[in-house]
Amino acid sequence: MSKRYxxxxxxxxxxxxxxxxxxxxxxxxxxxxxxxxxxxxxWYTQVIHDPFGWTVLTNNAVYGGTNRFFAHAEMxxxxxxxxxxxxxxxxxxxxxxxxxxxxxxxxxxxxxxxLVKYIQAGSSKPREYGDFWIVTAxxxxxxQTAGGFYEQVGITDRAIxxxxxxxxxxxxxxxxxxxxxxxxxxxxxxxxxxxRVILLVGLMVVVAFNGPIDTAIVAVLLLCxxxxxxxxxxxxxxxxxxxxxxNNGWLSRQAVLLxxxxxxxxxxxLYIGRNNIENSHTFTLAQLYQLLPIGVVRYFxxxxxxxxxxxxxxxxxxxxxxxxAPSPARQQVLLAMGWAGLxxxxxxxxxxxxxxxxxxxxxxxxxxxLPILLGSFFAYGLSTYFLLRQLKGRLWGSxxxxxxxxxxxxxSADLILNTTQTNNCERWSLDQLGRAKEPxxxxxxxxxVLTWTPITDYTQSDINAQMLFYWGVTTEKKxxxxx
Amino acid sequence: xxxxKMSDGKFKKVRMEAWAFMPTERATGTLGLQLMAPDNxxxxxxxxxxxxxxxxxxxxxxxxxxxxxxxxxxNAAQQLRLFLWRADASDTVMLDDVKLSILE
Numbered sequence: 001m002s003k004r005y006x007x008x009x010x011x012x013x014x015x016x017x018x019x020x021x022x023x024x025x026x027x028x029x030x031x032x033x034x035x036x037x038x039x040x041x042x043w044y045t046q047v048i049h050d051p052f053g054w055t056v057l058t059n060n061a062v063y064g065g066t067n068r069f070f071a072h073a074e075m076x077x078x079x080x081x082x083x084x085x086x087x088x089x090x091x092x093x094x095x096x097x098x099x100x101x102x103x104x105x106x107x108x109x110x111x112x113x114x115l116v117k118y119i120q121a122g123s124s125k126p127r128e129y130g131d132f133w134i135v136t137a138x139x140x141x142x143x144q145t146a147g148g149f150y151e152q153v154g155i156t157d158r159a160i161x162x163x164x165x166x167x168x169x170x171x172x173x174x175x176x177x178x179x180x181x182x183x184x185x186x187x188x189x190x191x192x193x194x195x196r197v198i199l200l201v202g203l204m205v206v207v208a209f210n211g212p213i214d215t216a217i218v219a220v221l222l223l224c225x226x227x228x229x230x231x232x233x234x235x236x237x238x239x240x241x242x243x244x245x246x247n248n249g250w251l252s253r254q255a256v257l258l259x260x261x262x263x264x265x266x267x268x269x270l271y272i273g274r275n276n277i278e279n280s281h282t283f284t285l286a287q288l289y290q291l292l293p294i295g296v297v298r299y300f301x302x303x304x305x306x307x308x309x310x311x312x313x314x315x316x317x318x319x320x321x322x323x324x325a326p327s328p329a330r331q332q333v334l335l336a337m338g339w340a341g342l343x344x345x346x347x348x349x350x351x352x353x354x355x356x357x358x359x360x361x362x363x364x365x366x367x368x369x370l371p372i373l374l375g376s377f378f379a380y381g382l383s384t385y386f387l388l389r390q391l392k393g394r395l396w397g398s399x400x401x402x403x404x405x406x407x408x409x410x411x412s413a414d415l416i417l418n419t420t421q422t423n424n425c426e427r428w429s430l431d432q433l434g435r436a437k438e439p440x441x442x443x444x445x446x447x448x449v450l451t452w453t454p455i456t457d458y459t460q461s462d463i464n465a466q467m468l469f470y471w472g473v474t475t476e477k478k479x480x481x482x483x
Numbered sequence: 484x485x486x487x488k489m490s491d492g493k494f495k496k497v498r499m500e501a502w503a504f505m506p507t508e509r510a511t512g513t514l515g516l517q518l519m520a521p522d523n524x525x526x527x528x529x530x531x532x533x534x535x536x537x538x539x540x541x542x543x544x545x546x547x548x549x550x551x552x553x554x555x556x557x558n559a560a561q562q563l564r565l566f567l568w569r570a571d572a573s574d575t576v577m578l579d580d581v582k583l584s585i586l587e
Contacts, residue, residue: 422491422492424490424491424492424493425487425491425492425559427492427493428487428491428492428493428559429558429559431493432556432558432559435555435556442521442560443558443559443560444485444487444521444558444559444560445560446487446488446491447491483560
């Protein structure tokens with residue numbers, strides 16, 4: 001069979017996986033943070049009225065989501081428009097689950113697409129026909145959608161709110177970092193037109209005020225860049241050359257200026273983020289660091305995907321080091337793997353600085369581990385694809401077989417869904433609300449309805465009732481409780 | 484049993500099935516299905532298989548079945564009852580292998 005047909009098979013695999021991902025996401029219930037952010041509830045209105053936290057600076061105000069304006073705004077705009085648009089085609093209840101599935105699926109597709117582009121750009125080997133789809137097919141089995149090893153490696157979340165705050169936030173960050181990454185890969189000074197600079201600075205503002213994950217990633221990346229720059233300067237100084245030149249290689253004056261703006265915005269964001277009312281916990285930083293080792297071990301061993309993936313990465317590193325002939329391309333892949341490892345290690349070490357949430361007792365979960373996951377996926381895609389092009393003969397055949405078997409194992413695991421996670425029961429409750437004549441409706445207690453736990457006091461359902469009325473699920477505001 | 488314990492999603496149609504034994508034509512009864520309010524205070528829907536209509540052969544076991552379309556406004560907390568009712572019978576009626584399944 002010619003390569004052309006293999007590539008079409010890979011395209012079919014990618015499209016089928018996307019369809020499966022959508023179908024799986026369509027079965028998920030709505031989470032308990034959604035309405036409070038979208039409506040918004042009274043405890044989230046201040047962040048909408050004060051996007052950049054001036055009242056934190058001027059009055060030391062403390063409120064919900066102080067440095068998360070854009071994540072709140074994105075959710076508000078999306079959930080107030082998309083379900084209503086979909087209602088031209090489908091009923092109001094289905095429109096909610098379709099909107100949720102669409103966003104989750106498109107975010108996963110965007111993350112894979114961006115990772116593939118990063119991997120392609122990171123490989124110095126000349127492009128070949130079908131490159132894009134081969135790397136895509138390598139990455140797809142790693143992504144688990146609400147089933148299989150999701151708790152460990154889900155890059156989008158069962159709770160759609162978390163996909164906005166983590167997965168989608170990282171999509172925006174990867175778009176923002178793309179010109180810097182491209183310049184670094186090509187080792188050419190970053191030179192952007194003024195229009196692109198303006199767009200980039202705009203995106204920086206969005207990224208800096210878009211939730212917890214982007215600022216953490218930027219902090220780690222900037223530390224890596226500064227460390228690398230300092231190391232290079234020291235090398236130059238040792239060799240008797242001039243040192244302390246700010247711009248170096250891809251780090252043009254423009255790049256330094258832009259990264260400086262990004263750093264300043266993130267530092268400001270982290271500063272006002274200290275006044276987020278949701279940060280309330282009693283752990284000291286030392287206690288959080290004591291939690292870290294056990295948290296990392298528990299997270300790492302909780303499910304088998306990450307141990308298997310890292311074993312393959314170790315194997316890839318060994319093959320690159322001792323089997324593949326030395327070349328600049330090999331060196332680049334090894335270097336990229338080293339950077340990914342360094343980035344992951346630095347991120348884990350700085351994780352306790354991000355605080356604590358009771359629902360994340362081990363600090364690490366698939367959402368906070370997203371940078372670790374994407375770093376691992378990147379290293380896996382880059383090294384595996386390089387090895388598939390470099391290895392020869394029997395070794396190539398055995399390696400290909402191993403990668404296919406591992407891919408099949410991950411993909412088959414993803415097919416198993418925990419049935420308690422479907423939205424059937426919630427849909428039924430929404431249907432009941434939509435048909436109810438009474439102003440306060442008793443719903444069954446078998447599942448949550450737009451909450452994290454069942455509502456036993458109907459007065460607590462007020463914002464959900466408002467939102468359901470807005471979405472057209474009910475014809476008037478219907479309060480509810482569950483018993 | 485509540486409907487929500489029977490299925491996690493809403494359903495529209497169920498099938499009642501059983502094997503019935505009526506020794507003579509004096510035997511009568513119904514296989515009844517009732518949907519009650521969550522607190523069991525009132526009936527919101529009912530349907531039945533009249534055994535006299537469904538069973539035409541006496542002295543042997545006969546398979547009976549009926550598909551029942553439920554109201555559109557059923558909810559998960561409502562209680563479902565399935566029972567044999569033979570208040571006006573003057574002879575023995577027996578049912579075995581009674582089964583209720585969700586069709587759609």
